[in-house]
Amino acid sequence: MKLKSIWESLSLKRKILTVFLPLILIPFLLVLIVSGTIIVRNGKAEAVKNAEDKLMLVSDQIDQILSNIQYNIKAFSTSSALQDAISEDYPDSTYGNYLFTTSMHSAVYNIMDIQSYISSGYIHTYDDKIYDINTDSIRTPDAEMDTYYDYVVAQKGRIILGSPSVKDTDSAFNISKSLIDINTGECLGILSFDIKESLFYDSYRSVIDKNEEQLYLIDNNRCILSSEDRELLHQTVSNDLWKTVQEISYAKDRLFLSSNDSLVLATTSEIGEYHIVYVLEYYSIYREVLGLTLILVCIGIFALIVTIILTTVLAQSVTKPLALLTTYADRTGHGDFSADIQINSKDEIGFLAERFKKMNHNIRNLTIRIYDEQTQKKEYALNLLQAQINPHFLYNCLDNISSLITDHKNDPALSMLYHLGRYYRAVLSKGRNIITIREELALVRDYLEIQLIKAPQLFTYTITIAEDILDLKIMKMLLQPIVENAVIHGFTGYKEGRHLHIEGQLAGSAVLISISDDGRGIPEQAVQSIFNEGTSMIPRHFGLRNIRERIRLKYGSSFGVTVKSVPGQGTKVIVSFPKIL
Incomplete structure (x- = not known):
């Protein structure tokens, strides 16, 4: 309530300045966000390109190592x-x-190349001897070795x-091959x-x-065979990372996928079912945004100062x-039709002021004429009521x-000015009291459009006229x-969701026009008292009685107004008058 009181105490000029400031800050923030997004996108593209180059280099080197290992194993097996x-x-x-051990040693x-590749291993001969190349010793194979x-x-x-026979950080994987006699072909x-x-x-x-x-x-068993983080060797890769690697593998290409906090690239080695996976943390890309952000902040502060100056000038010219027009409307609304206003503006406000001056002139002349002519009492009451309502x-x-202008909602303000001008142009209509149904x-x-601008969600309306x-x-x-x-x-x-429907058609020689709403309705007792001259009537229904009397004074008692209402469901008012071309 305190904020509301402070806001209401502000002048229109200060309100415009207060509202306009966020309108400057929001685009500035949007520019900042978009610029940061572009930097991140470009940085990400560059990071992906660099990552692909690194992945290709490492992949080629690993493929070369695997190829060399296979070549040396083949050469060794045929030695x-x-x-x-x-x-x-x-x-x-x-x-x-002893002789066997010496010969095997x-x-x-x-073969020195073999020794540079191997961390541990053994040779299992056809006569069930196991020669361990690390200990340079012979032992008998166990059941698992026989099966293998x-x-x-x-x-x-x-x-x-396959997986290394010894699970330690020195070994990546195991390579095995049968030894075939090059002369006899026997194992x-x-x-x-x-x-x-x-x-x-x-x-x-x-x-x-x-x-x-x-x-x-990584191998197909999700085991990490090699990593720069030595503590991860022979650990199982996470489910999320493995799922990403699988998706890339199915694509059969060196592709990348982004997770919430990292960039992942992967490829499969040409030799063996091994996956080379590259992961880049996103924070390394985001650091580049900071420099441009500082520049944009400086530009934004300068633009903000310039905008405040221009906004002050604009607010002065509008408010x-x-x-002046608001003060004039307030005076005429209280019955002072002798008041004058001087606005030199040629825009919508100037147009409205000019129309309002003409309307006041017409209202003043109408009031004088009513008092002079002393026509029928009820016609006088109706015209006087119209003259009093319009200014308010x-x-x-x-x-x-x-x-609306204070809230910087220019389009709704212009729309209200447009409909208000049309409304008063029709109300004045050079004193014509009989118009076409189309004009009415x-x-x-x-x-209705003016009311919808005031409360856009309150109701909708439809007009169905023959x-x-x-x-x-x-x-x-x-x-x-x-x-x-x-x-x-x-x-x-009600705050929203209501509907108003206007329908018109011929019924013989009479015209019937109904106005229906799904509002709160009128109690039955009040409906019965609307047209009862002997009862004390609710003020808001005074217009319905006067409309009926206008119709009857003009066209006779065969025509008039009928009201049907159900409390809580709505009201339907039917107007009938003769068909006149």
């Missing part, structure tokens, strides 16, 4: 020294084991990639080596920024004539226009008071 060492018939004794360690031996032999020389055994993880780590650690980027080598209605409209409906529409009666004659201001009564009183207590 004559190795095959001779396995095929040799050794004595079944300690000395024989010489065969393995003479049969599996590798069944692959008939194909290289098998001499199998080799099973764990490949060093450092081979892959060394290939990408120089191109990855640990603070902002992550790179993973001064409007204040205009004052209320002008007050609403003032509020236009007047009603202007009135074409053959639109050009028939009707007394001016016959329908408008009924419509006004429906809007002002029928919809009292």
